[in-house]
Amino acid sequence: MNLDSDLPKSERLIRLLETLQYAQASPRDLLRRLQLPEHKLRSVQRDLKLLIERGDVERLPDNTYRRVRHGRTRLNPAEALAVYSAARLLFHHAAEYNEHYLSALEKLASDLPEPARTIALRANRSYRERPNRNISRGVELAAQAWLSQRYLRCRYQRPGKRPLDLELAIYFVEIGAQNRAAYAIGVNRAYPGSGIRVYKIGRMRDLTILPDAYTIPEDFDALQYLSGAWGIMTGPPIRVVLEFSANVAERVYEERLGCLVEPPHTLEDGRVRLTLEVGGWLELVPWVLGWGQSVEVKAPQELRAYVADQVRGAAGLYAQELHPAGAV
Known part of the structure; x- marks a missing residue:
């Protein structure tokens, strides 16, 4: 303002x-x-x-x-927890300062009971000190283009590739469940026939909202479109089978996974088998690697080979520690 x-x-x-x-x-x-x-x-x-x-x-x-506020809205404990959780998620998602995000955080905090309100207000003061590298401006423009259903023009900076020109009809804006980055889902009219694609907003440059409008198809269901995604990327469904060591069985059962084909199954030796169906396995790799030696990829073979290659590469980084010079 x-x-x-x-x-x-x-x-x-x-x-x-x-x-x-x-x-x-x-x-x-x-x-x-x-x-x-x-x-x-x-x-x-x-x-x-x-x-x-x-x-x-x-x-x-x-x-x-x-x-001074009169007649404050009273939240019951469950409602207060829901609002507090929303404020904390927004705080973690907003990696840099944006006036509109701060306003939203303040509104979420305003009706919280103590001690949640004090924690939220301290977080808001901390948020004011964050830098602004204009990534949040991109999120703001993308949201504005989506809500007004106006085309968004920009250059899309793809890692290791030449920039792509976009004139994007945004059907949906989503926050990645795994990395909390903002994504725009829509159709690029600059390349007719390319279909619905996912674009990371943080990679967009020189954003401009165009005056011409578009209409989101009535049969487009954003939640259905993303239903098979592990994170944000979609594709043909691929069945993934993982087997976890018995020593992490309880942790596996605590996981809340939306891509399960069937409930976790405990094998005779105590290991736990998970069967997932995801729209492409690449986003799944960091999660699998995070389990270290406690998980084995059983299928598909392409994922198993990729994870094995990553593990071999990681072991190579520590070869000196594993086999010190002069060791017998």
Whole structure:
């Protein structure tokens, strides 16, 4: 929000109240939030004093201010946990500062009971210090293009390949379950016939929302489209069979996996077999490798060979420690 230095005082007071509706902020925080010049600090302090006298704002012991709220919404414990969890997930997803994300975090925190509210407010203050590398601006533009159903033009920076020109009709924006990165799912009209594809928003450059509109097909079901994905990538279904050592059996049963073909099965020797069906196994590899020697890939053979190659490569990095020079 950008305030002109000649903005009438009445308008400035309204903007201050809007900002303090869900946030706690010091006078200098408010300068930053409202993008006011440094010489307006005294004006903000006078405005806050007036709002306190009117009973609209209260000053807290740490010299921050917040709006006095009457008739707070009461959340039961389950509702409070759901809101708190949403705030924490958003905090972890938002790797860099964005004014809109901060506003959402503040609104989520505002109705939480203690001690959850204090933790959320501390996280919000920490979030304000994060850098802004304009990746969040890309997420903002992609969301705006999706919600207004306008084409998004950009250059898509593919690792190790030349950039791809996109004019994207976004059907859905998703947060990756494994890496918490933002993805746009849609059709690139710059390459007719390419079909629905998944694009990582963080790889988009020079984003522009075009004036021409598109319509999302009525039969497009985003959840169905992603139903076979381990993370975000889709493709023909592939059956994956994994067998876990008996010493990790309890941990395996604790996993909540949406791609199970059948419930986990305990073998006679205590090992646990998982049978999954995923739309491509590449995203599954980091999870499999994370189990170390406690898991064996039984199928498909391509995944088994890939994991074996990764394990051999990792062992090579530690060859000196495994076989020190001069050891017998």
